[in-house]
Amino acid sequence: MAGPSGQASWRHSDVGSAAVALAIAAMAFAVTFTFDTVPAALMQGLGAEIFPRLVLATIAILAVILALQARNRAPEPQDAIHPMVYATTAAMIAFFGGVWLIGMLPSMFVFLVGVGWLWGERRRTLLIGAATGTCIFIWIVFVKLFGIVLPHSVFSELLF
Amino acid sequence: MDAFLGGMAILADPYIMTMIVTGTVLGVVVGALPGISGSTTTALLLPFTITMTPTAAIAFLGAIYCAANYGGSITAILVNSPGDPSASATAFDGYPMAQKGEAGRALGMSAVASTIGGIFSVFVLIVAAPLLSRVAYNFGPPEYFALAIFGLSMVAAIGGDSGVKNLISGAFGVLLATVGLDLTTGVERFTFGVYELSDGIGLVPVLIGLFAIGELLVQASQLNVVATMLKLDAVRLPSMADFRKCAKSIVLSSGLGTFIGILPALGATTAALVAYNETKRWSSHPEEFGKGSIEGVAGPEAANNAAVGGAMVPTLALGIPGSSTTAIILVGLIVQGVRPGPHLFNEQPQLLYAVFASMLAANILYLMMGLFAAKLFARISLIPNTFLWPAVFVLSVIGAYGPNQSMIDVTVMLVAGVLGFLFRRYGFSPAPLIMGLVLGTMAEETLKQSLIIFDHNWLGFFSRPIVVTLFFVTAAGFLAPALTRAWRIARRKAA
Numbered sequence: 001m002a003g004p005s006g007q008a009s010w011r012h013s014d015v016g017s018a019a020v021a022l023a024i025a026a027m028a029f030a031v032t033f034t035f036d037t038v039p040a041a042l043m044q045g046l047g048a049e050i051f052p053r054l055v056l057a058t059i060a061i062l063a064v065i066l067a068l069q070a071r072n073r074a075p076e077p078q079d080a081i082h083p084m085v086y087a088t089t090a091a092m093i094a095f096f097g098g099v100w101l102i103g104m105l106p107s108m109f110v111f112l113v114g115v116g117w118l119w120g121e122r123r124r125t126l127l128i129g130a131a132t133g134t135c136i137f138i139w140i141v142f143v144k145l146f147g148i149v150l151p152h153s154v155f156s157e158l159l160f
Numbered sequence: 161m162d163a164f165l166g167g168m169a170i171l172a173d174p175y176i177m178t179m180i181v182t183g184t185v186l187g188v189v190v191g192a193l194p195g196i197s198g199s200t201t202t203a204l205l206l207p208f209t210i211t212m213t214p215t216a217a218i219a220f221l222g223a224i225y226c227a228a229n230y231g232g233s234i235t236a237i238l239v240n241s242p243g244d245p246s247a248s249a250t251a252f253d254g255y256p257m258a259q260k261g262e263a264g265r266a267l268g269m270s271a272v273a274s275t276i277g278g279i280f281s282v283f284v285l286i287v288a289a290p291l292l293s294r295v296a297y298n299f300g301p302p303e304y305f306a307l308a309i310f311g312l313s314m315v316a317a318i319g320g321d322s323g324v325k326n327l328i329s330g331a332f333g334v335l336l337a338t339v340g341l342d343l344t345t346g347v348e349r350f351t352f353g354v355y356e357l358s359d360g361i362g363l364v365p366v367l368i369g370l371f372a373i374g375e376l377l378v379q380a381s382q383l384n385v386v387a388t389m390l391k392l393d394a395v396r397l398p399s400m401a402d403f404r405k406c407a408k409s410i411v412l413s414s415g416l417g418t419f420i421g422i423l424p425a426l427g428a429t430t431a432a433l434v435a436y437n438e439t440k441r442w443s444s445h446p447e448e449f450g451k452g453s454i455e456g457v458a459g460p461e462a463a464n465n466a467a468v469g470g471a472m473v474p475t476l477a478l479g480i481p482g483s484s485t486t487a488i489i490l491v492g493l494i495v496q497g498v499r500p501g502p503h504l505f506n507e508q509p510q511l512l513y514a515v516f517a518s519m520l521a522a523n524i525l526y527l528m529m530g531l532f533a534a535k536l537f538a539r540i541s542l543i544p545n546t547f548l549w550p551a552v553f554v555l556s557v558i559g560a561y562g563p564n565q566s567m568i569d570v571t572v573m574l575v576a577g578v579l580g581f582l583f584r585r586y587g588f589s590p591a592p593l594i595m596g597l598v599l600g601t602m603a604e605e606t607l608k609q610s611l612i613i614f615d616h617n618w619l620g621f622f623s624r625p626i627v628v629t630l631f632f633v634t635a636a637g638f639l640a641p642a643l644t645r646a647w648r649i650a651r652r653k654a655a
Contacts, residue, residue, distance in 0.1 A: 013587075014322075014586075014587070016586075017325070017588070021332075028335065028350070031350060032349075035348075035349060036347045036348070038345045038346075038347060046344070046607070046611060047345065048342035048344070048345045049349075051338060051604045051607065052335060052338045052349060052350075055331055055334050055335045055338065059328060059331045059332065059335070062324055062328045062331060065324050066324045066328065069324060078585075081381070081585070084380045084381060084383060085380045085381050085581070087380075088376070088377060088380040089377065092553065092574055092577075095553075095557070096567075096570075096571070096574075099567065104561075108554040108557070111550060111553065112551065112554060115549075115550040116546045116547060116550050119380070119383055119546045119549075120546060121544065121546035121547070126547075130547050130551075131550075134554060135554075138554065138555075138558055141208075142207075142558050142562060145211075146211045146562070147211070148210075148561070148562050148565060149565060150561075151561075
């Protein structure tokens with residue numbers, strides 16, 4: 001669907017997606033110029049930068065095709081990203097801080113209780129019980145059975 | 161034959177059998193959870209294989225793959241929310257049947273049809289995969305390069321509706337595969353000084369992030385959707401009359417599902433939808449479809465489970481994944497140090513027959529579970545999101561961290577998760593990215609080897625008949641839609 005004046009419309013979200021893909025491809029292409037060079041005498045076959053550049057050129061061509069395909073399409077209404085998505089992403093990032101501060105298993109417990117509460121669960125006993133059960137399961141299966149060493153907190157690193 | 165019998169003998173090993181039973185139970189349980197697809201289930205459970213022997217890990221993954229596909233039908237019938245996209249066609253008639261108080265009949269038929277379709281496709285896999293691998297046994301790097309390009313071109317057909325978006329997603333996957341040390345020159349690429357990235361981006365964190373964390377963020381925006389489960393009457397075997405009514409659709413759909421599954425990139429969802437249409441077309445009572453027809457449950461269920469075995473044919477014989485779930489299984493095999501392809505059939509046939517045996521066993525096991533424990537599995541689908549998804553996050557963290565015990569992998573998982581969410585939001589499918597990541601390394605390595613063989617003459621590719629054929633098929637795949645459209649326009653103008 002063309003714009004009101006009959007001219008091409010570039011407001012479809014695919015145009016934005018194509019622009020992002022192009023920008024990423026351009027940046028990555030620039031990064032390929034920073035790769036270490038190999039002396040010609042030692043060189044065998046393709047240089048390290050050639051294949052990534054071929055792929056990036058392909059992405060760029062496909063992004064242009066995507067934008068051209070979308071140019072005459074009417075923009076589709078799209079809801080704003082739900083605030084809970086931001087809150088959950090923030091909780092996941094905070095989890096990393098928690099791992100550094102109190103270790104992985106306690107952070108998991110806090111995350112399970114915190115995000116459960118954030119998502120609307122108000123049955124405290126059930127929430128704490130489920131979080132405790134999940135952490136015990138992870139400890140038994142992954143730590144005891146599989147022998148995975150979980151990251152310790154900064155305090156335990158200092159103490160031991 | 162000896163290797164096949166040897167493979168089947170693994171079923172007598174209590175440890176392997178325990179893994180198969182565990183994989184089947186976990187596959188059905190996790191597959192029954194709404195929003196968790198077969199791919200997510202496999203990605204989430206992949207870390208459990210870390211410490212297993214290759215045979216046990218492969219048997220475990222094979223069982224999960226079969227069972228997760230069946231598990232998806234439980235919620236499709238009871239909650240009208242398919243646990244797996246491939247079960248969406250099952251919901252068309254399964255849910256109306258449940259509304260009429262026939263949930264047990266629908267679940268019983270779903271279990272039986274799934275088992276028949278699944279076992280049929282495993283037998284096709286047992287016959288077709290070795291044959292295909294024999295054809296591919298003499299392939300050299302140029303043929304593998306052409307095969308990788310063909311596989312990558314096929315990503316246009318998987319996932320979302322837009323072929324161009326799928327190709328962009330796949331190309332980004334190939335780009336991610338270039339991260340790390342270039343093996344030919346020793347040059348570091350896109351590592352930005354992070355030494356943990358020298359070995360490349362871990363496949364496991366990326367796929368857990370894309371599928372599990374991406375879906376978690378989607379669920380975070382849908383917290384107001386409440387699933388209500390209908391009453392489940394006693395799950396019972398379909399009657400002889402039901403069997404007679406559905407026999408034709410099960411046979412037709414098993415064949416269709418297996419065939420569609422074998423085609424690269426066309427998976428269980430396509431198989432189920434095509435089978436639903438064909439079942440309706442060939443049915444004596446097409447008017448019952450959509451209102452609770454038992455044939456409408458039998459057809460798609462036989463097809464989507466038949467596609468499972470079909471999709472394993474190119475995965476095992478050529479190392480080219482037939483679907484996103486088989487791409488994840490391929491990753492699981494690579495993590496175990498096993499690279500599927502024609503050489504595997506000669507070098508480690510017992511591993512392949514372990515896959516066949518585990519898939520056969522899983523099909524029989526989930527039939528029993530479906531008939532005797534469907535009520536229990538149905539309850540699982542009602543676990544509130546407030547408990548389920550935070551638990552998915554912590555399992556994902558441990559899954560990404562486990563293989564290398566590195567927090568960088570957890571960071572990669574989180575970034576991939578956000579990317580997966582944005583992909584879904586803007587109509588990109590994460591499945592092609594995984595295919596690109598898996599096939600990217602193969603494409604680059606074989607391109608470099610080929611150019612050394614051809615003394616840097618790119619035209620050398622055209623001296624190999626198989627390469628030319630594969631390039632032609634790839635090009636035809638790209639051009640066919642445009643040519644068909646042009647032909648239709650020309651015909652309309654002529655008329």
